[in-house]
Amino acid sequence: xxxxxxxxxxxxxxxxxxxxxxxxxxxxxxxxxxxxxxxxxxxxxxxxxxxxxxxxxxxxxxxxxxxxxxxxxxxxxxxxxxxx
Numbered sequence: 001x002x003x004x005x006x007x008x009x010x011x012x013x014x015x016x017x018x019x020x021x022x023x024x025x026x027x028x029x030x031x032x033x034x035x036x037x038x039x040x041x042x043x044x045x046x047x048x049x050x051x052x053x054x055x056x057x058x059x060x061x062x063x064x065x066x067x068x069x070x071x072x073x074x075x076x077x078x079x080x081x082x083x084x
Contacts, residue, residue, distance in 0.1 A: 006033075
């Protein structure tokens, strides 16, 4: 089977983490991306759900505190959680 090079750019920390995890399961990053590419083609898209991550309790609290302060200071007229 002929091979081709596929260059991608990753955040440095993500690259390091991919290398650590792939090494931990006995694979190279190249093998990992080959598995992903084959599954992507076989599923005609992502082989898993691509969703927005659920915020941690801390992230949610910070977001709500910020929204509250904005509302208190008169910078918001309707709370984004109220259904209209």
